[in-house]
Amino acid sequence: MxxxxxxxxxxxxxxxxxxxxxxxxxxxxxxxxxxxxxxxxxxxxxxxxxxxxxxxxxxxxxxxxxxxxxxxxxxxxxxxxxxxxxxxxxxxxxxxxxxxxxxxxxxxxxxxxxxxxxxxxxxxxxxxxxxxxxxxxxxxxxxxxxxxxxxxxxxxKKSREDQHSEVTRKALQLLDTMSVSALGDTLYCSQRTLERSFSRVTGLTLKQCQSMNKLEAMLAYLYQREATEIDWSDVALKFGFSDQPHLIRHLKKQIGLTPNTYAKERSLTIDVYGGVKYS
Structure with a gap:
């Protein structure tokens, strides 16, 4: 490949x-x-x-x-x-x-x-x-x-910005560094207004987008390590899960695989379709 x-x-x-x-x-x-x-x-x-x-x-x-x-x-x-x-x-x-x-x-x-x-x-x-x-x-x-x-x-060059795209861009820049509930105050708008603009522009909720970003970061982290090197308790802590069972349920729901199965198969193509570090 x-x-x-x-x-x-x-x-x-x-x-x-x-x-x-x-x-x-x-x-x-x-x-x-x-x-x-x-x-x-x-x-x-x-x-x-x-x-x-x-x-x-x-x-x-x-x-x-x-x-x-x-x-x-x-x-x-x-x-x-x-x-x-x-x-x-x-x-x-x-x-x-x-x-x-x-x-x-x-x-x-x-x-x-x-x-x-x-x-x-x-x-x-x-x-x-x-x-x-x-x-x-x-x-x-x-x-x-x-x-x-x-x-x-x-x-x-024909792009058009409006208040919805502007606030969404700012939210995306902060989404991986703070809680969804804190974004409205940080961006000086109500949480309801922020959620509406974000959904209008992306089709997603803030929580959905944050969850997908976290999943991508976690899979990239796992992809770079051998299965025998992975401590799932440490992974759960690093990516904000309350415990290892919570992480297991999340992976099973999102990609249909348990952590150990994913670590063995590595079947997700995170190395293509825009999912690797820039060379």
Missing amino acids: INWLHAPLSPEITRYVECYWFIEKQPGVEGHAFPKLNPDPSAHLVLSPPTQRYRYEMEQRVFEGEGSHWLFPHLHTFELDHRDPFVHIGIKFHAGALYSLTLLEYVHPTLDVITPVTLSSVMEHVSDAEDMLITLARKSPTQTCEQLDALLLPWL
């Missing part, structure tokens, strides 16, 4: 895009046939060859098709079909970013859905660029980031 992840190069892009990522499974390479994607508050624009098939399954719902597609924020774990060779370039947006990028024709944020998309429907004067970008991504991550910055900039 080949993969990389980089932050955008342009400050104008980083306001809305967290990172670009690339993953390719070449013929003859072994790997998890059905890896999983943990819950994610961010939307991803996944660029793929037009005839390449994709398949996502979530709680008996199946999303399948060909080519590029939107992977919208999801509260539940998706199972992927990675039995065959594939290649993707991903654009991971900050949570709630699509609100500002679609404000003029705004509808409530879409959750737990994958939909097909063409580059020309997102970026004006761009068509059939997937093959060019994929070829470039195999050779030079930096040049790929430069090209993606250039393609995205005209679209992102």
Whole structure:
């Protein structure tokens, strides 16, 4: 499996895009046939060859098709079909970013859905660029980031901010460092107003987003350690769980695995789809 992840190069892009990522499974390479994607508050624009098939399954719902597609924020774990060779370039947006990028024709944020998309429907004067970008991504991550910055900039310049997007951005910056109940006072607005704005922009509650961020951080922490090195009591304490049984119940609910099973299988693809440290 080949993969990389980089932050955008342009400050104008980083306001809305967290990172670009690339993953390719070449013929003859072994790997998890059905890896999983943990819950994610961010939307991803996944660029793929037009005839390449994709398949996502979530709680008996199946999303399948060909080519590029939107992977919208999801509260539940998706199972992927990675039995065959594939290649993707991903654009991971900050949570709630699509609100500002679609404000003029705004509808409530879409959750737990994958939909097909063409580059020309997102970026004006761009068509059939997937093959060019994929070829470039195999050779030079930096040049790929430069090209993606250039393609995205005209679209992102049309963004529109309002009071809901502004307060949501501030809340997201603080969400991992303080309790949800303290955010309203810190941002000088009522808790009810904050919750309404946050839900309007992201489609999520503050608690849901905070929980997903904590899960991602914990899985990244576990992924970097051997199963024999993990002390689950210490992990529970480090990530704010009252005790080890609470942690076990949380993991079982979120990803369908007990801690020990996860540590052995490592089947969640936190090393792709925007889930690794920047290289």
